[in-house]
Amino acid sequence: MNILEYSAVELSTIIKEGKITAVEAMKAVIAQIDEKESTINAYVTIDKERALQAATNVQKKIEKGELTGALAGVPVAIKDNMCTEGMLTTCSSKILKNFIPTFSAEAVLNLEKAGVVIIGKTNMDEFAMGSTTETSAYGITRNPWNTDHVPGGSSGGSAAAVAAGECLFALGSDTGGSIRQPASFCGVVGLKPTYGTVSRYGLIAYASSFDQIGPLTKNVTDCATVMEVLASHDTKDSTSIKRDDTNFTAALIDDVKGMKIGIPRDYLGEGLDIEVKNAVLTAAKKLAARGAIIEEFDLSFVDYAIPTYYTIAAAEASSNLERFDGIKYGYRTKSFEKLHDMYKKTRSEGFGAEVKRRIMLGAFVLSSGYYDAYYLKALKVKAMIKKVFDEAFAKYDLILGPVAPTTAPKLGESLADPLKMYLGDIYTISVNLVGLPGISLPCGTDAKGLPIGLQFIADRFQEKKLIQAAYTYEKQSKEGK
Numbered sequence: 001m002n003i004l005e006y007s008a009v010e011l012s013t014i015i016k017e018g019k020i021t022a023v024e025a026m027k028a029v030i031a032q033i034d035e036k037e038s039t040i041n042a043y044v045t046i047d048k049e050r051a052l053q054a055a056t057n058v059q060k061k062i063e064k065g066e067l068t069g070a071l072a073g074v075p076v077a078i079k080d081n082m083c084t085e086g087m088l089t090t091c092s093s094k095i096l097k098n099f100i101p102t103f104s105a106e107a108v109l110n111l112e113k114a115g116v117v118i119i120g121k122t123n124m125d126e127f128a129m130g131s132t133t134e135t136s137a138y139g140i141t142r143n144p145w146n147t148d149h150v151p152g153g154s155s156g157g158s159a160a161a162v163a164a165g166e167c168l169f170a171l172g173s174d175t176g177g178s179i180r181q182p183a184s185f186c187g188v189v190g191l192k193p194t195y196g197t198v199s200r201y202g203l204i205a206y207a208s209s210f211d212q213i214g215p216l217t218k219n220v221t222d223c224a225t226v227m228e229v230l231a232s233h234d235t236k237d238s239t240s241i242k243r244d245d246t247n248f249t250a251a252l253i254d255d256v257k258g259m260k261i262g263i264p265r266d267y268l269g270e271g272l273d274i275e276v277k278n279a280v281l282t283a284a285k286k287l288a289a290r291g292a293i294i295e296e297f298d299l300s301f302v303d304y305a306i307p308t309y310y311t312i313a314a315a316e317a318s319s320n321l322e323r324f325d326g327i328k329y330g331y332r333t334k335s336f337e338k339l340h341d342m343y344k345k346t347r348s349e350g351f352g353a354e355v356k357r358r359i360m361l362g363a364f365v366l367s368s369g370y371y372d373a374y375y376l377k378a379l380k381v382k383a384m385i386k387k388v389f390d391e392a393f394a395k396y397d398l399i400l401g402p403v404a405p406t407t408a409p410k411l412g413e414s415l416a417d418p419l420k421m422y423l424g425d426i427y428t429i430s431v432n433l434v435g436l437p438g439i440s441l442p443c444g445t446d447a448k449g450l451p452i453g454l455q456f457i458a459d460r461f462q463e464k465k466l467i468q469a470a471y472t473y474e475k476q477s478k479e480g481k
């Protein structure tokens with residue numbers, strides 16, 4: 001079996017058994033990168049020398065019995081908005097083209113403690129603002145299934161790297177679907193955890209009340225295993241939650257008998273591609289055949305989720321991105337007169353069009369005279385959406401639906417119509433608005449051979465229900481049932 005065909009857990013097992021080494025695994029991944037990267041462009045930064053040295057160090061610890069975890073020796077890719085000590089971290093933006101952090105994100109440190117080996121940093125939509133990985137200052141990323149199509153975003157580089165075999169798993173961040181949507185488009189598994197489960201320390205913020213780090217993996221077992229490593233209470237993050245129920249691999253159970261699963265009728269209406277709809281409903285029938293109780297129900301406020309999300313997210317982005325001013329770190333314009341001119345030119349030259357659009361929108365909704373009309377109103381609607389989901393989870397264990405209205409669009413189609421791109425987030429953004437966990441996993445392909453994703457949503461802190469249902473469906477799919 002080719003090294004790259006193993007899952008992350010399987011690869012770690014054979015490394016610990018002495019059948020191959022962590023160095024051999026890393027060399028296999030680097031060879032795949034050398035072959036594929038000129039086409040896919042999943043990475044912004046690849047540090048081969050550092051990766052091989054880290055793999056050598058990990059191998060020695062494995063041989064000494066110091067590293068025994070389920071992911072020891074496995075090569076991983078990190079989204080380029082997570083700080084990594086001594087490694088370029090750009091957020092795929094010109095304004096951070098020379099930024100090398102002096103510390104690592106807590107999620108990255110947790111992986112390194114588990115013996116995972118970092119390859120490099122993956123491409124993304126600039127500052128995580130986008131749904132296609134086309135707004136990056138370092139070129140577009142292409143979908144490995146069909147390179148004429150986008151991989152999704154903003155964690156498109158991470159999803160593409162997993163799908164192309166350029167890593168065994170990757171970290172992404174999810175602000176409004178940025179793990180789940182690219183996972184759907186690239187045919188991999190992506191989990192957005194309950195808000196606060198994974199530390200945001202070292203994650204360069206887009207919208208602080210929505211951002212969450214999570215895994216993109218080959219299968220559900222890897223996903224649960226990575227989550228056990230990532231989940232931790234961190235005193236450096238005031239939103240971090242101390243949880244005692246993070247043994248996620250205990251939920252890898254092939255059984256959904258008696259589980260109540262609701263399908264919102266609002267998710268199956270106008271705008272949903274018929275092939276995506278049929279694949280999702282077929283998946284629901286398979287779960288029903290295994291004893292799950294499937295019901296359709298009305299989930300109101302769906303139409304309000306997108307304007308609510310983009311109002312709040314843009315407001316937070318305009319505040320968070322204020323720190324990039326050309327003085328403390330990052331890009332600075334070469335020619336300027338006085339301080340204000342330096343600020344203006346640095347930001348004009350350093351930020352891309354989509355980032356500028358969202359900063360301007362955020363500044364507008366926070367401005368005097370519009371704060372009450374837009375931002376405060378959005379916060380009130382957010383509370384109403386939370387109430388609707390609370391009522392739904394009083395009846396159902398899980399909500400099932402599509403991840404995106406269509407499969408991956410062609411390159412260039414979405415950027416031509418930003419509003420259409422925003423509307424593509426309709427099934428994912430409510431999860432972030434309310435702080436819920438959600439998972440995307442493959443449930444088929446369309447007529448063009450592009451992957452279709454199935455989404456499960458659970459109540460806060462109920463990742464185990466997500467994992468159990470996803471694992472059961474995955475097992476059924478592999479067995480051809």
